[in-house]
Amino acid sequence: MHLSDNSAATAPVTPAEWIRRAPKAVLHDHLDGGLRPATIVELARACGYAGLPTEDPAELAVWFRDAADSGSLERYLETFAHTCAVMQTREALHRIAAECAEDLADDGVVYAEVRYAPEQHLEAGLTLDEVVDAVNEGLREGERRTGGKITVRALLTGMRHTRRSLEIAELTVAHRDRGVAGFDIAGGEIGNPPAEHLPAFQHLKRHNCHITIHAGEAVGAESVHEAVQVCGAERIGHGVRITDDIAADGTLGHLAAYVRDNRIALEVCPTSNLQTGAAVSYEKHPIDELRRLGFTVTLNTDNRLVSGTTMSEEFQHMADAFGYGPEVFEEFTVAAVEAAFLPLPERRRIIDEIVRPGYAQVGSTPRS
Ligand SMILES: O=c1[nH]cnc2c1ncn2[C@H]1C[C@H](O)[C@@H](CO)O1
Numbered sequence: 001m002h003l004s005d006n007s008a009a010t011a012p013v014t015p016a017e018w019i020r021r022a023p024k025a026v027l028h029d030h031l032d033g034g035l036r037p038a039t040i041v042e043l044a045r046a047c048g049y050a051g052l053p054t055e056d057p058a059e060l061a062v063w064f065r066d067a068a069d070s071g072s073l074e075r076y077l078e079t080f081a082h083t084c085a086v087m088q089t090r091e092a093l094h095r096i097a098a099e100c101a102e103d104l105a106d107d108g109v110v111y112a113e114v115r116y117a118p119e120q121h122l123e124a125g126l127t128l129d130e131v132v133d134a135v136n137e138g139l140r141e142g143e144r145r146t147g148g149k150i151t152v153r154a155l156l157t158g159m160r161h162t163r164r165s166l167e168i169a170e171l172t173v174a175h176r177d178r179g180v181a182g183f184d185i186a187g188g189e190i191g192n193p194p195a196e197h198l199p200a201f202q203h204l205k206r207h208n209c210h211i212t213i214h215a216g217e218a219v220g221a222e223s224v225h226e227a228v229q230v231c232g233a234e235r236i237g238h239g240v241r242i243t244d245d246i247a248a249d250g251t252l253g254h255l256a257a258y259v260r261d262n263r264i265a266l267e268v269c270p271t272s273n274l275q276t277g278a279a280v281s282y283e284k285h286p287i288d289e290l291r292r293l294g295f296t297v298t299l300n301t302d303n304r305l306v307s308g309t310t311m312s313e314e315f316q317h318m319a320d321a322f323g324y325g326p327e328v329f330e331e332f333t334v335a336a337v338e339a340a341f342l343p344l345p346e347r348r349r350i351i352d353e354i355v356r357p358g359y360a361q362v363g364s365t366p367r368s
């Protein structure tokens with residue numbers, strides 16, 4: 001199947017069964033971008049939120065994907081007002097987190113880092129700690145319901161346009177041994193450079209905490225430079241505009257070389273990139289060039305509801321665009337688990353006991 005430019009979010013994709021069964025790891029998946037549409041409708045009724053564009057779950061799913069398909073990150077982000085509106089109570093957060101773990105596991109995801117901004121869930125009076133506890137308990141419940149098929153950790157996001165990042169960094173440190181694996185910065189990139197949040201990053205570094213930063217999505221390579229060299233990011237959310245520092249013949253500038261040579265993982269989210277204008281089509285997405293140049297590339301959903309995608313669908317899009325087979329997906333999955341914010345023995349266990357044996361099975365069964 002070939003997709004024309006701009007058909008990104010509308011082309012129907014039915015992932016092959018082997019892709020769905022293959023073990024997958026996702027490092028970049030927003031909790032508030034991945035709710036079940038039916039859950040949003042139910043929660044909106046329960047909490048009296050009247051702002052939904054429709055109360056039909058199927059229509060709502062289409063609405064999100066279309067509304068987010070604007071070519072602008074700012075417009076993409078506006079859709080989150082509807083999800084955050086129904087994520088204001090302990091019960092809602094617990095349910096959404098549990099369903100998130102279940103949905104990912106159902107798609108063959110064996111390891112996930114799920115991120116959200118605690119400061120966006122305080123409208124009904126919860127404290128930051130209560131938000132984090134509710135999500136963590138929901139994630140544990142979801143893991144249990146899947147019979148342990150998935151391991152999930154949370155990342156706490158500070159929003160770049162607000163000034164609460166130090167508080168969120170402190171929250172990350174406080175909950176680090178209770179399901180929170182690291183810290184992220186998200187939101188509108190233009191005009192909100194990560195270095196404005198330096199006290200947060202310094203706090204995290206002082207406490208040896210993990211950091212990833214959305215960068216190189218709406219702003220170019222200079223944003224990746226600041227994230228890595230000034231703020232200390234160990235991974236980059238998106239990062240695709242690192243290509244600004246790569247010549248047409250593949251020669252790497254100093255920043256691109258630094259990112260590649262230090263194996264700083266890029267959390268690449270192709271469908272989201274097409275929606276926000278960070279890439280023009282799956283076929284022209286820089287993921288393939290980055291992979292061939294030796295970058296540490298991981299494949300991610302960003303927002304399953306808002307981008308109308310799943311890990312299997314991202315795999316399928318890449319298989320269609322670049323002819324990738326199980327070997328490449330195994331490579332992406334191993335790269336993701338290696339870059340996970342988990343203790344090394346746990347990463348090794350997931351790779352050796354789950355990912356490698358899973359792909360050995362995919363390789364030995366007929367693919368369709
Ligand atoms: O791709 C993204 N870039 C920047 N910010 C994003 C992206 N996807 C989601 N967000 C924002 C919107 C959410 O409300 C917030 C926390 O998950 O993170």
Ligand SMILES: [Zn+2]
Nearest residue numbers: 030214237302
């Ligand atoms: Zn994101």
